[in-house]
Amino acid sequence: MNTPVEINPEPPASANEVTSAEVDRVERALIDASTRLAVLVFYTSAIAWLILSTLLAIVASFKLHAPDTLAGVSFLTWGRLSPAQFDVLIYGWASMAGMGTAIWLMARLCRTTLRHPLLLISGAAFWNLGVLMGLIGILAGDSTGYEWLEFPGYSAIALFCAYLLIMTWALIMFRFRRRGHVYITQWYLLGAFLWFPWLYAAAQVMLFIFPIQGVMQAAVNSWFANNLLFLWFGSIGLGTAYYMIPKVIGRPVHSYYLATLGFWTFALFSSWTGMQRLIDGPFPAWMITASIAATILTMIPVATVGLNHHMTMRGYFSLMRYSPTLRFTVFGAVAYSAFSIVGVVMSLRTVARIVHFTEVGTGYTYLGLYAFFTMVMFGSMYYIVPRVVGREWRYASLIKLHFWSSAYGIGLMVLLLLVGGFVQGVSLNDPTLPFSESTESILPYLRGRSLSGILLTVSHCVFAFHFGLMLLGFGRTASVPTFLNPVEGERRGGH
Amino acid sequence: MTFSDFFANLRRYDANAAVIFDREEPAGHATDLVMPRRHFFRRRAARKAAAPRSPMVAPNDR
């Protein structure tokens, strides 16, 4: 095994250093232990919603190419299943996983034990209630009709109140943090925690409470969706990666200055995207042009992040063989670059003319939401859960199964949707072809997408089972983390 | 901003990057990559070896 020379698994030998190192270890263990209940509540809820969303999604996916499956039942019609599945994914799984990871990271980075856990627990309870009410509302026919905001008003209120509790907690923690530099991860987390309520409230006010007139609704809707993807999920994902990658391999970020530059350019440019999804729509041209320009400019922060992670990991890529966290996180970071590049290409007018209104948009969304954010979240869970539960993951084989079925599942799905969407767009764009040509052209790709959905379902069930084992105390008791590729000699008698 | 200021900034910033490490998990010490020892059928031995590494871990080791 080629372990780089600098990695020193043994703690330093001198007596003095051992003592202070012990102090650090105990302190860190105390902090981790204090986050245990809150983090596990959020993670358990998130994973439960993930399973539910995956099951809804698989049914919805089949209905697109076999529309008479379970047809005619109002709460299973595709037009309700699809938004239900997606909203549960973003508000149930993604947001709660993100908040769970953020809670643990905040505690670690503030270097103080978790205060006021009740704020978080009640926040989680209300949030779960909101998602549940929203899900039932959509299936019952109360969807608002706005993408990513389909949860009816009664659900939105619950979500917002829940969030206020969680944000209060975050601000208190930050207020009482230990003196010292605020690490880049916390910039991203603070940004995310402060941007989300404003974003969500603005959308709710401008679309539902004091609805604005006409096409601006669609503009606000698109602005909300894009900003949610970048400034809420993207921020949490990037911040997490900036902690996990250096922490796992034991090397500081290659260029911290570049990372801070990346943060500001990320915030500035990403927040102006949104209208590039409405190219040539009934809007003033300047709005759309501004978004296209902003999308292209987001390549600057993407490049800084990519460069930074690459340089940090240079010489250590082989460690991905061993660390689940590193594997998932690096996959996510690479997907983030791919996601940004696809976004830029899609917003070029000549390309948009073909791919607008096709499944390419869906593929792009899942590239960001799953291939980037969800994979980074999986990575963070593999790091955090043992540290709050006090046991190690039990089966390396299940971790590997989880990784490969997720990686192949989302890779296949995104590829199929991007290529299929392009084919669909070419048919759409040819007025000599009847419209049904475009529908027919995408059908084989949609069938393939259902297959990739099966892969993802397997992946999530495996992970949920493994997490359940940890939750119930069946993790491995060990002094060392669970590893993906044990040394040959050790494999005898194990998995 | 002069070059020396710029480089001073870079160095200061690099110091900030080390914030996530401490004396027990210093830079250069991988935290998720220690050589594995498969304890599947040797849990007792492992538990003894793993015993009070930290006061917080011990109560969970049943």
Add this chain to the structure above:
Amino acid sequence: MKGLQPLFLGVFGIFAFSWLGMTVVPNLQIGSLNPQTDEDGSDVYPSPRSGMALRGAQVYAANGCVYCHSQQVRPDYGGSDLERKWGERRSAPRDYIFEPIVFLGTMRTGPDLANIGHRPALQEKGAATPAPAPAGAAPAAASSPAVAPSLGASPAAAHPAPAASPSIGTSPAAVVAAASPAPAPSALPAAGDQPAANVPTAAPSLVANASELTADGQPLPYTAAWHHRHLYNPRSVTDDSNMPAYHFLYEKRRISGAASPDAINFAGAHEGNPESGWEIVPSYDAKSLVAYLMSRDQAHQLKEAKSPVIAAAPGKEAQK
């Protein structure tokens, strides 16, 4: 917290910049548009939605129609929408000012619906728009001027019926005539009235008028009867459609006496027909949805977005 002021200021300021620039300022620009009128205040376009069309918008939202259908016509440099006859001109902000929910849409698993209430198939038969009939009107009420899009019978046919050719080059006058007179909410439409509203407030008639049927008795595309059959079972209209079947918006019941005028016309259908003695009737939600669909009409000319053929420089002058 001193050193963190830049962080909080930056976080706040950047987002404020985005929120103001992307939502507030454009809203000031296009968020309070008024409908377009002639100098004498007539010929108002668009007009407020009312009645069943509003209810239909809610049904559209609740059932997720927006996830497969868009409602915006792109200019000719943006796509082939105009060549596909999905509209006579590109959509403009003013078209949507009275929509309670704007369903611009981001997917075209199914065709664009911005002008589904004014589609070529209807025009070919001389029906400018399907003028609505009050629900339950007797089938033979063709004498009622506002009933049914029969040739020339509509009061709006003070203008000549639009030429049969549904090309982009239809004259503005004919297109203006496409604004159908909406009947008052009460049962009978006011003959000869020219209320500004160009949307039906009562359910479009399912009644098969001769002009609304194809040769073998099937409903003509995009008439109300066609919509109901399509919604109930898309595959009875288009074999390879992957649109969901909205059975739950309809009710199957025994025919008692004469067939209901609302019953779905299954002529020529290969599947989905009810057994003899039974009929499928739409629920109120279904009728509202179809009313909403029939109100999708952006044919009226707008000064800021002329049809390419009419504009001096085709393709170049299409503005927002």
